[in-house]
Amino acid sequence: MADENMRIQELSVRLDEVIAKIEKARLKVSAHHIVQLVAVSKYTDETDIGLLFELGQRAFGESQVQQLSTRMQKLEELPIEWHMIGRLQKNKINKLIELRPALLHSLDSLELAEALNKRLENKNTKMRALLQLNSAKEASKAGVSPDEAADIYAQIEESCRNIELCGLMSIGAHSDDREEIKRSFEMTRKVFDTLNSPSASICSMGMSGDFELAIECGSNMVRVGSMIFTKA
Numbered sequence: 001m002a003d004e005n006m007r008i009q010e011l012s013v014r015l016d017e018v019i020a021k022i023e024k025a026r027l028k029v030s031a032h033h034i035v036q037l038v039a040v041s042k043y044t045d046e047t048d049i050g051l052l053f054e055l056g057q058r059a060f061g062e063s064q065v066q067q068l069s070t071r072m073q074k075l076e077e078l079p080i081e082w083h084m085i086g087r088l089q090k091n092k093i094n095k096l097i098e099l100r101p102a103l104l105h106s107l108d109s110l111e112l113a114e115a116l117n118k119r120l121e122n123k124n125t126k127m128r129a130l131l132q133l134n135s136a137k138e139a140s141k142a143g144v145s146p147d148e149a150a151d152i153y154a155q156i157e158e159s160c161r162n163i164e165l166c167g168l169m170s171i172g173a174h175s176d177d178r179e180e181i182k183r184s185f186e187m188t189r190k191v192f193d194t195l196n197s198p199s200a201s202i203c204s205m206g207m208s209g210d211f212e213l214a215i216e217c218g219s220n221m222v223r224v225g226s227m228i229f230t231k232a
């Protein structure tokens with residue numbers, strides 16, 4: 001119990017710090033620029049998730065379907081908004097559909113969209129999703145390229161009627177050069193702004209190391225893990 005008290009205090013300080021940073025960055029954009037925080041819990045345990053929930057956090061992100069499933073079950077009494085943020089393997093599609101996540105951030109190809117849509121049709125259900133953009137065109141990263149993104153987005157909207165596309169997700173360039181990371185966020189925002197769709201409302205970018213920069217470049221959803229959960 002003493003440990004839990006100490007941990008909740010630690011998490012409270014971390015969460016307040018992250019929220020203060022988000023607040024400062026979003027106000028640089030506009031008083032009307034609202035940013036949602038998704039707490040990425042993949043590095044931590046269910047106890048921490050429960051404590052952060054007590055502190056008021058409602059949206060949590062996981063990167064693996066199996067882990068998401070286990071945690072949804074263990075924490076089923078809490079009204080958590082669960083996000084799936086990691087790469088989705090085709091053989092996990094059915095499992096993910098059963099879990100009914102609030103949002104899938106990592107729809108990374110037309111092929112995956114078509115496979116997901118088919119399963120959703122079979123089960124007569126829908127899923128909200130973001131198209132993942134590989135904004136810096138890195139070989140190590142998933143996602144569609146910036147030049148094709150608008151076309152693929154339109155194609156999914158047209159032909160995958162059981163997927164409710166809500167915008168874009170991208171991971172900042174893997175670099176120590178802030179300018180390069182900034183360029184990758186600006187690229188994502190530029191593509192986001194050219195999506196010719198009223199449903200495109202979410203631009204998910206920014207992690208522990210770069211979320212303030214991402215917000216200044218137009219992100220309205222940040223996915224923060226280690227800055228909240230890493231043990232001191």
Ligand SMILES: *Cc1c(COP(=O)(O)O)cnc(C)c1O
Pocket residue numbers: 040042063085086171206207208209223224225226227
């Ligand atoms: C792990 C992960 C995050 C969070 O990363 P941190 O640097 O710990 O904040 C965000 N987005 C995705 C897609 C991730 O896999």
